[in-house]
Amino acid sequence: MEYGAFSDASLKMMYEAVRGALEADDEFQANGEEPRFRVRATVEWKRHADNLESEMLRRGLEIVVIDWTNGRGESPR
Secondary structure (H helix, E strand, O other), X not given: OOHHHOOHHHHHHHHHHHHHHHHHHHXXXXXXXXXXXXXXXOHHHHHHHHHHHHHHHHOOOOOEEEXXXXXXXXXXX
């Protein structure tokens, strides 16, 4: 995917979609259900988020980085 072709708003929306899918999976698991999106189990999700982060940081956009260690915490970057 050519991340440089997307607008700032599009990059942020896609990044927040990754965060939302991760949070949803964590909620499913907390309720004893199988994660529907399998964000943690699918390497492509992490790769996609990393590529989005890289492009946003390259552009100097302020983002809150997804914390992949526990799915709940966030650290600003």
